[in-house]
Amino acid sequence: MxxxxxxxxxxxxxxxxxxxxxxxxxxxxxxxxxxxxxxxxxxxxxxxxxxxxxxxxxxxxxxxxxxxxxxxxxxxxxxxxxxxxxxxxxxxxxxxxxxxxxxxxxxxxxxxxxxxxxxxxxxxxxxxxxxxxxxxxxxxxxxxxxxxxxxxxxxxxxxxxxxLNYQPIGYTLLPKEFPLKSLQTIYETILGRKLDRSNFNRKLLSYGILEKKEKHYTGAAHKAPFLYSFREDMYFKALENGLEKDF
Amino acid sequence: MxxxxxxxxxxxxxxxxxxxxxxxxxxxxxxxxxxxxxxxxxxxxxxxxxxxxxxxxxxxxxxxxxxxxxxxxxxxxxxxxxxxxxxxxxxxxxxxxxxxxxxxxxxxxxxxxxxxxxxxxxxxxxxxxxxxxxxxxxxxxxxxxxxxxxxxxxxxxxxxxxxLNYQPIGYTLLPKEFPLKSLQTIYETILGRKLDRSNFNRKLLSYGILEKKEKHYTGAAHKAPFLYSFREDMYFKALENGLEKDF
DNA sequence: CCAAAAGTGTTAGGGGTACACCCATGT
DNA sequence: ACATGGGTGTACCCCTAACACTTTTGG
Known part of the structure; x- marks a missing residue:
């Protein structure tokens, strides 16, 4: 070079x-x-x-x-x-x-x-x-x-x-298993604004590209969140075809 | 060259x-x-x-x-x-x-x-x-x-x-004044599918970038449609900022 | 017990879709 | 008059935003 x-x-x-x-x-x-x-x-x-x-x-x-x-x-x-x-x-x-x-x-x-x-x-x-x-x-x-x-x-x-509107983002940014909050924070950071937790979860789960795993044991003073992982088959299909949405 | x-x-x-x-x-x-x-x-x-x-x-x-x-x-x-x-x-x-x-x-x-x-x-x-x-x-x-x-x-x-979802298309494809149907056909051609006339008109007009003109005198055997033109100020603003829509 | 954040549910409003109906015009 | 296509209205559904309430955990 x-x-x-x-x-x-x-x-x-x-x-x-x-x-x-x-x-x-x-x-x-x-x-x-x-x-x-x-x-x-x-x-x-x-x-x-x-x-x-x-x-x-x-x-x-x-x-x-x-x-x-x-x-x-x-x-x-x-x-x-x-x-x-x-x-x-x-x-x-x-x-x-x-x-x-x-x-x-x-x-x-x-x-x-x-x-x-x-x-x-x-x-x-x-x-x-x-x-x-x-x-x-x-x-x-x-x-x-x-x-x-x-x-x-x-x-x-x-x-x-x-x-963000068309492609499943996060798979390559996160570890294999992660709490939904991490994904939400990624979206919030990229968009530069807060999102409603409840609505975000519903929307992302509705795409069917996430899979629920076992509990999460954290040292934080709050309820332990579930872990999720991307369903690879669905993820790559969504990469190709987008997450729906058009005119 | x-x-x-x-x-x-x-x-x-x-x-x-x-x-x-x-x-x-x-x-x-x-x-x-x-x-x-x-x-x-x-x-x-x-x-x-x-x-x-x-x-x-x-x-x-x-x-x-x-x-x-x-x-x-x-x-x-x-x-x-x-x-x-x-x-x-x-x-x-x-x-x-x-x-x-x-x-x-x-x-x-x-x-x-x-x-x-x-x-x-x-x-x-x-x-x-x-x-x-x-x-x-x-x-x-x-x-x-x-x-x-x-x-x-x-x-x-x-x-x-x-x-098409983010930018106002049509201004540069059409003459100064045109019936809404022309714009709709452009959208249909680009998207490769039919759109509902009524809904299309409502949506496009809701953006506020079109201006209604006088009647249209055509040789066709149907009601003469209104002509519209792009409001240049709104059009260029929409080119910059998009037509809203986000996550 | 309390704070913090996860999980779950509910409601109101907007926008899209699919129609139905009437109006104007040329043949 | 009739066919064609414009103009207008409406009912329904889904998605979203906003928010309330409950549950779990560590301090």
Whole structure:
């Protein structure tokens, strides 16, 4: 990935917005650049003979060690000026790349945004060579970002909110078994507003994609909630066909 | 556009799915290739310093003579094999381009799909140098297409169906004044099913984006319907914020 | 016992669906 | 007059929002 001129498609990159869920907060996996301390999305380039989706999956796996996750293209960012900011110079200098106009990295880049929903606990964040660190950040308290990456995250969230109406969300964000309240909090965080517990449970259960398990023993001072799990057959069918709803 | 190596971004193209509406049918503007008689979407490339959306608009204007139309990015098609079919050889031969492996056109291309909704009557179809003709084709009776262009149209339609729930559709497809029945037929065509006339009228009028005009004098053997027009202020507000609806 | 959160139930209102009925117009 | 299609109204059903009440658990 350091010297892409030979192996990768020029002028196109991929940026992954990887969402996780931890302590009732929606988080994003970010890298901090060595060069200027700015934070950036895990991104990369597309092999000359590599399918687009495969490239996005490869990039995600490199930073998380996860495979087979929910990963979806959501928008292309194609402003001519998006990566021509003052940042680029700093980044390249640290990488030891000459700042000539012909540099492969100096060209104008279009980036294709993918978003992923992953299980926070299963991720082992791995920085790449250009980064100081790789870690989760609260979506609502983002640090100083590189280029237009803050805008990319905002767009990912916006699309995710719409998808919530059509796609079963949560399977890839939660452990195998979970209380319904966790799922509700995910929905509330994504939507940015409170939902009624009773109505939420009724609605989600009515889809028939959840299965009730045994009791939950928690240390909290309240009634122990039931655990649920996704019925995989129904879940994947719903992923394909959506959760009904149309004009 | 003939020899893009200097002026355009490599490896990325744009394809526009331009929808029009005529005689109660949804149509798409297509070009027929000189080389192999296959039909293709109006497409093109992105200038080295050109915004993505601007490139799509430029390509659309070149084929329709229209400006300021509803034009939206909807998907990226990035399979490594998508334009490597037997077609490519024929196309390049007719263009008089050598079939060397280094040819700018021989590289693998990612294409960004945009869809547009335009007023059929206002379009003056203009073929480009590589095409025999440029004309409208019924979406449900597509001719033999180049590459994966049939798939691109199918995806555009699928996205359009979803957008119908969130965006006010019709303003750019219809003349200034129109009977509600025309709008209903558009919805029915896009959705592929019949809608109840009474309910459709109530729903659309409830959005408050339509304005009732005078009577309609037609030669048909039935009651002359009212004409309506879009209230531009409300229309553009709805384009921004959607037509409500959430979880 | 009390607080907190899960589980369960009830009610009112809105919107969608499926009709029925009347009205205007051209043949 | 009659067929065609527009305009209007209505009854029903389901979904949702809002909220009340009970149950379980840890402190």
């Amino acid at each position: 350091q010297n892409g001129s030979g192996h990768f498609l020029p002028a196109v990159s991929i940026d992954n917005v990887i969402f996780g869920f931890h302590q009732n907060e929606l988080t994003v996996l970010l890298l901090q650049a060595k060069s200027n301390q700015r934070w950036m999305l895990p991104g990369g380039f597309i092999g000359k003979e590599e399918d687009l989706d495969a490239a996005a999956a490869r990039i995600l796996t490199a930073r998380t060690s996860l495979t087979n996750v929910f990963l979806q293209q959501f928008h292309v960012f194609g402003s001519a000026k998006r990566n021509r900011k003052e940042h680029l110079g700093e980044v390249l200098r640290t990488l030891g790349i000459e700042l000539t106009a012909e540099s492969w990295f100096m060209q104008r880049f279009i980036t294709i945004g993918y978003y992923a929903l992953v299980n926070y606990e299963q991720v082992i964040p791995q920085p790449d060579e250009t980064s100081l660190t790789c870690c989760w950040q609260d979506v609502r308290k983002l640090p100083l970002m590189l280029f237009d990456h803050e805008h990319i995250i905002a767009k990912a969230l916006q699309v995710l909110r719409l998808q | 003939q020899n893009g190596s200097g002026h355009f971004l490599p490896a990325v193209s744009i394809d526009n799915v331009i929808f029009g509406f005529h005689q109660n049918e949804l149509t798409v503007l297509l070009l027929q290739a000189k080389s192999n008689q296959r039909w293709m979407l109006p497409g093109g490339f992105i200038g080295k310093e050109e915004d993505l959306d601007a490139a799509a608009a430029r390509i659309l204007t070149a084929r329709t003579s229209l400006t300021n139309v509803f034009l939206q990015q909807f998907h990226v098609f990035g399979s490594a094999k998508r334009n490597r079919k037997e077609h490519l050889g024929e196309v390049l031969r007719t263009l008089g381009i050598e079939l060397t492996a280094e040819s700018w056109f021989m590289q693998r291309f990612i294409t960004i799909g945009y869809y547009a909704l335009v007023n059929y009557e206002q379009v003056i179809p203009q073929p480009d140098e590589t095409s025999l003709t440029c004309c409208w084709q019924d979406v449900r009776k597509l001719p033999l297409m180049l590459f994966d262009h049939e798939h691109i149209i199918a995806k555009a339609l699928q996205v359009l169906r979803l957008q």
